[in-house]
Amino acid sequence: MVVVVAIRADLAQAKILLFYVIFYAVLIGFFAGLLAVFYQTLDMKMPKWQLDSSLIGANPGLGFRPMPDTANVESTLIYYRANDKGSVLKWAQAIDTYLDQYRKKGSGSGEAHGAENRVACGPNSGSLGEKQVCDVPVDDFHPCTPNNQYNYEQGAPCVFLKLNKIFNWKPKPYNTTEDLPSNMPDDLKQHIKMNAGKPEANAVWVSCEGENPADKENIGPVQYIPRRGFPSYYYPFTNKEGYLSPLVAVLFERPRTGVLINIECKAWAKNIFYDRYERRGCVHFELMVDRG
Numbered sequence: 001m002v003v004v005v006a007i008r009a010d011l012a013q014a015k016i017l018l019f020y021v022i023f024y025a026v027l028i029g030f031f032a033g034l035l036a037v038f039y040q041t042l043d044m045k046m047p048k049w050q051l052d053s054s055l056i057g058a059n060p061g062l063g064f065r066p067m068p069d070t071a072n073v074e075s076t077l078i079y080y081r082a083n084d085k086g087s088v089l090k091w092a093q094a095i096d097t098y099l100d101q102y103r104k105k106g107s108g109s110g111e112a113h114g115a116e117n118r119v120a121c122g123p124n125s126g127s128l129g130e131k132q133v134c135d136v137p138v139d140d141f142h143p144c145t146p147n148n149q150y151n152y153e154q155g156a157p158c159v160f161l162k163l164n165k166i167f168n169w170k171p172k173p174y175n176t177t178e179d180l181p182s183n184m185p186d187d188l189k190q191h192i193k194m195n196a197g198k199p200e201a202n203a204v205w206v207s208c209e210g211e212n213p214a215d216k217e218n219i220g221p222v223q224y225i226p227r228r229g230f231p232s233y234y235y236p237f238t239n240k241e242g243y244l245s246p247l248v249a250v251l252f253e254r255p256r257t258g259v260l261i262n263i264e265c266k267a268w269a270k271n272i273f274y275d276r277y278e279r280r281g282c283v284h285f286e287l288m289v290d291r292g
């Protein structure tokens with residue numbers, strides 16, 4: 001009698017086990033099937049929703065490097081002591097790490113994928129081949145070079161700006177003196193006037209200024225290296241292998257030492273809209289250089 005009950009119980013357990021095995025197998029199959037159908041609708045090389053129909057929109061933001069430690073994500077302060085080698089080195093290394101992708105050549109191991117596709121471009125160069133992308137010669141950004149530790153020791157640091165990548169986005173440049181916005185800084189208007197009509201005028205211009213009256217005084221003269229903007233020939237970004245975002249190095253020639261300076265850099269093109277609060281078309285950071 002006891003034996004029969006035990007066997008019955010075993011049988012019931014086996015049935016339950018079998019039920020669950022089949023149940024989960026069907027569930028996995030169903031899920032995998034739907035995932036496969038979903039993947040059919042995607043293209044790995046390009047986003048399905050682009051520009052205005054996408055969530056990120058068609059208004060690129062600006063970014064800056066070096067970024068402060070990842071330990072405090074909230075911070076946008078670049079603070080260092082010009083006479084302290086360790087302090088200088090910390091920021092120089094952060095820039096080195098970021099620029100590494102720009103320096104890798106060829107396609108051997110440890111080198112950037114698609115780096116062999118990079119060709120020298122200029123405002124007058126012809127159209128690119130199917131695989132070709134424009135090189136960004138970061139080693140020509142004198143004095144913002146690694147040997148010079150990006151000029152941090154001189155108390156005149158370089159900060160690199162880049163425009164965020166948006167698939168298929170093309171700038172509509174301010175390439176003539178017509179319809180320049182009234183809030184554009186005068187020195188930038190002058191710069192555009194000098195270049196109007198030239199191929200060099202096809203660029204997303206940048207400007208960096210102190211945010212408040214005191215900051216405007218403390219920031220001192222600013223230089224843009226190698227030129228004052230992101231040339232149009234780097235656009236559109238279409239996810240070609242080896243593509244590099246163009247960079248502008250902003251050299252703060254004589255920032256007042258020992259004070260915190262609020263800086264806002266803006267990108268200027270007819271299809272970039274500025275919104276300080278949503279951080280669109282601009283970037284904010286603080287700079288503080290100490291002596292001693």
Ligand SMILES: *[C@@H]1O[C@H](CO)[C@@H](O)[C@H](O)[C@H]1NC(C)=O
Nearest residue numbers: 171172173175197198199202
């Ligand atoms: C100025 O930019 C427009 C695009 O917005 C372009 O069609 C035109 O050719 C450019 N002009 C010059 C002189 O390059």
